Amino acid sequence: MKREFYKNNREKVLNKIKDNSLLILFAGKAPKKTADENYPFTPNRNFYYLTGIDEEDHILVLSKLNGIAKEYLFIKEVDPIMEKWEGKTIRKDEVFDICGVEDVKYLGDFNSFTDKIILNKEDINIYLDLEKGNTSYDFLNEIKNKYYNINIKNVFNLIGSLRLIKTEEEVNRIRKAIAITIDGVNELMKNSKPGIKEYELEAYFDFVCKKNGTKDLAFKTIAAAGKNATVLHYVTNDSELMDGDLILFDLGAQYKYYNGDISRTFPINGRFTDRQKEVYNAVLRVNEKVIEEMKPGVSFLELNKKAKEWIAEECISLGLITSKEEVSKYYYHSIGHSLGMDTHDIELENRDVIFESGMIYTVEPGIYIEEEGIGIRIEDDVLITDNGYEILTKEMIKTVEEIEEFMSNNKEN
Ligand code: GLY
Ligand code: MN
Numbered sequence: 001m002k003r004e005f006y007k008n009n010r011e012k013v014l015n016k017i018k019d020n021s022l023l024i025l026f027a028g029k030a031p032k033k034t035a036d037e038n039y040p041f042t043p044n045r046n047f048y049y050l051t052g053i054d055e056e057d058h059i060l061v062l063s064k065l066n067g068i069a070k071e072y073l074f075i076k077e078v079d080p081i082m083e084k085w086e087g088k089t090i091r092k093d094e095v096f097d098i099c100g101v102e103d104v105k106y107l108g109d110f111n112s113f114t115d116k117i118i119l120n121k122e123d124i125n126i127y128l129d130l131e132k133g134n135t136s137y138d139f140l141n142e143i144k145n146k147y148y149n150i151n152i153k154n155v156f157n158l159i160g161s162l163r164l165i166k167t168e169e170e171v172n173r174i175r176k177a178i179a180i181t182i183d184g185v186n187e188l189m190k191n192s193k194p195g196i197k198e199y200e201l202e203a204y205f206d207f208v209c210k211k212n213g214t215k216d217l218a219f220k221t222i223a224a225a226g227k228n229a230t231v232l233h234y235v236t237n238d239s240e241l242m243d244g245d246l247i248l249f250d251l252g253a254q255y256k257y258y259n260g261d262i263s264r265t266f267p268i269n270g271r272f273t274d275r276q277k278e279v280y281n282a283v284l285r286v287n288e289k290v291i292e293e294m295k296p297g298v299s300f301l302e303l304n305k306k307a308k309e310w311i312a313e314e315c316i317s318l319g320l321i322t323s324k325e326e327v328s329k330y331y332y333h334s335i336g337h338s339l340g341m342d343t344h345d346i347e348l349e350n351r352d353v354i355f356e357s358g359m360i361y362t363v364e365p366g367i368y369i370e371e372e373g374i375g376i377r378i379e380d381d382v383l384i385t386d387n388g389y390e391i392l393t394k395e396m397i398k399t400v401e402e403i404e405e406f407m408s409n410n411k412e413n
């Protein structure tokens, strides 16, 4: 990403915050795992969105005082001994190139810097990212005890509403994440056969992701055969694949902190039974109908409601229910979500997003019939364009015919 991207994002945020304010964003820290091991570090997404820096501990401060906006980045002091163990950390003169912040200070100066501003201002607004579990809460507790003249504000929704609309560079990162995801799904479909375990197929996906340089996955892969697919977030992935069953995969590669998110369901032995085909086509019809509706001006919540209606109608046709009110027995999630730096990107307090060009939403209808051992979800990632939509996952095969043909032509074993 060019440094102008981060600069523009900061400018937009600065334009939206009130005068007489400090906005403080923390890169965060890797959580402790056990003993001297930590989980891998991943930057706070809002910090990353405004800086492009993916190292722990650094702090971004934006100030707007008497109408004048300023930007500061507080970075870790260089620790030559730690660097021998863990590698170099960012230097003052590298910050500008990455994100365009000119005033770079060391973390050791952070407290006295903020103290000085806060003590000199009556009723200053302190904007923090107060999404649950963030590092900001430690700081919040500290300053609540220290000052009485501050107004705490949560900046999460403000940055979140900007993040909903992707620039071309962001869309391109998601395209890349999706391309890797599709390669991975094709690889595992080729290797599907009865008698192996769900995790063995999962491994083909992991291999393709790693080979393409991804550092992480969008989320823990769901590889759910037969009845397991009726558990939405089944991640145990250790059952045997049975002849005649379907397997549902819900997975995504992450590329430079942008995610893909695809679900496909296919027959383990390469051929659908008549009943599986019937249910599959019901889900597919809803997937396609929902996508057809996507364009600027459409309300996500309205579309979510329509999708539920359509799934209910399909469930009635499939003989599963007799009235629409019973649909939640076979469909129990929302039709999709915004996709971006987080897989479930930005849960805004007010979820009724009205689609705008540049948003990316998943479309993921499903029907889950525990008593028949059938769980089917078909998930695509869709970009809202000026006139309608573009299916970013269009290269991923989807119809019964395409899946059967692909699997019979590509049997590896
Ligand atoms: N795996 C979560 C989702 O598709 O939303
Ligand atoms: Mn998914």
Ligand code: MN
Binding pocket: 261, 336, 337, 362, 364, 379
């Ligand atoms: Mn999804």
